[in-house]
Structure formats: C-alpha cells, structure tokens
Amino acid sequence: MPAPETTFRHVNDSRPALGHVNLMVDTFIANASPEDLRSICRNLLATGPPGIAPAFTSAARSRLRQTNKPLPSPYGLFRRQTRDVPAAPLPHLHDLLTRARSLYGAGLGFLSLTVLASIVRATVGLRWEDDGDMADILAVIDADISQAIQSSKEEIEGSRVIDLISAREARDELRRAVCDSMNDVNSWGGEFPFERASTSMEYWKF
Structure with missing residues (x-):
C-alpha cells in the first residue's frame, strides 16, 4: 500500500493534516x-500557495530551535596575532x-544576536591590518549584525517573541560586546569594524 501523500489544504479545511x-x-x-x-525550495516558495512561505519559515524555526547547540569556544574563531603576523x-x-x-534568516533574530555577540567578543584583544582578510570578514560580520537586528525587530512586530526578558538580554549582550570591541580597537588605534552595528544598537529600544 503506498504511503499517504501530503497535500496543501484550504485554510478553512478542518480535516487533520497527514503527518507523512x-x-x-x-x-x-x-x-x-x-x-x-x-x-x-526557492521555486516552491515563489510559486506555491500563499500560505506556503509562512509554513516553511515556521517549520524552519521549529527545526532550528530543536537543533540549537551551545556556543563553541571563541578561541577557535580567530588566529591570534604574533609579532610578525596579524x-x-x-x-x-x-x-x-x-x-x-x-x-x-528563519526569523529567529534574537537567537542569532547571541551567536553574533560571541563572535564580536572573540575579536577583543586581537590586532589586524586595515586591509586584509580580517578586515574584510569583520565588515561582513557588521552587515550580518544589521540583518540580525532587522530580523529581531520583525520578530517583535510579528508577536513571535515568547520571552521578552531573554530577548532584551540578547540585545544587551550584543551591545556590550560591540562597546567592548570599540574600546579595545580605540586603545591600539585601529579602525572600528562594527560601526553599522553600533549605530543600529544605539537607538534600539523595546
């Protein structure tokens, strides 16, 4: 006997959905x-029924919450500088x-802030050149933080934040990490790499 096939149902259809x-x-x-x-996936999301995109992101969030792991040690993210190598x-x-x-990307902005805060904090104490791989990747991380903040704002607007206290803690942890990075970079005369993140965090209140 063939396995039951999952089909899309009208939103008002009260029949139970098949779980296979x-x-x-x-x-x-x-x-x-x-x-x-x-x-x-991209083709299906672009051409499928109106409810498929929310269903997809909801399933993605559920999966990511289940598989979310403790953060790894920050010492494995960057090679520390030596006297001759940045x-x-x-x-x-x-x-x-x-x-x-x-x-x-799945709409779990606040969980991503915690991850990004650990990355920013791992840069404290490091030294790098204004031009090079390190400066390039830090600019990318700065852009990632801006997108994560936007995702977090949409998470609030969509009433998907269950624990507001934890959300504020994630925001504040990132804010502290960015501030510590700024102070550290200023201490050795480098170019602060998280300017966009700092500006976005400065006026973000909820």
Whole structure:
C-alpha cells in the first residue's frame, strides 16, 4: 500500500493534516544535492500557495530551535596575532556565521544576536591590518549584525517573541560586546569594524 501523500489544504479545511511524506518524495529528498534542494525550495516558495512561505519559515524555526547547540569556544574563531603576523579568521568562524544566518534568516533574530555577540567578543584583544582578510570578514560580520537586528525587530512586530526578558538580554549582550570591541580597537588605534552595528544598537529600544 503506498504511503499517504501530503497535500496543501484550504485554510478553512478542518480535516487533520497527514503527518507523512510520500515515500518516493522522501527518497528524493534524502538523495538530492543541496543545490537541487535549494533551487526547488526557492521555486516552491515563489510559486506555491500563499500560505506556503509562512509554513516553511515556521517549520524552519521549529527545526532550528530543536537543533540549537551551545556556543563553541571563541578561541577557535580567530588566529591570534604574533609579532610578525596579524590576526586572521579560522574555518570555525564560517560555521558559526552560517549558523547565525540560518537563525536570523528563519526569523529567529534574537537567537542569532547571541551567536553574533560571541563572535564580536572573540575579536577583543586581537590586532589586524586595515586591509586584509580580517578586515574584510569583520565588515561582513557588521552587515550580518544589521540583518540580525532587522530580523529581531520583525520578530517583535510579528508577536513571535515568547520571552521578552531573554530577548532584551540578547540585545544587551550584543551591545556590550560591540562597546567592548570599540574600546579595545580605540586603545591600539585601529579602525572600528562594527560601526553599522553600533549605530543600529544605539537607538534600539523595546
């Protein structure tokens, strides 16, 4: 007997939704390349029924909450400078940035703020050149913070923040990390890399 196939229902349809995926579809999902799955998801979200995008992001948030892990040690994110070599990003930084982007992209902005705060704090005590890989990645992180803040604001506007106290703690932790970074960079005469983040945080109240 073939497995039941999931179909989209009208919003007023009170019949229970089937909790299974068609066996052949599940086989395809298990074996498709990440590139194919991305393309299919984008096409489905762009052309599917009106309710599919909210359902997709809701499922994404549920999954990300389930798989959210403790933050790794900040010491593995950057190579510390030596007398001859400036600080530089390490591969683990990419993994953590991917995690932050998944969170704020799915609408979990406040969870992503905690991740980004740990990255910003890991830069305190480091030294880098104004031009180079380190300066480039810090500029990218600054842009990520701005997007995470926007995601957090949308999370509030959408009434999806369950714990307002924790949300404020996440905001304040990022604000402290950015402030500590500014003070540290000023102490050695570097160019502060999180200017956009600092401006966005300064007037953000809720």
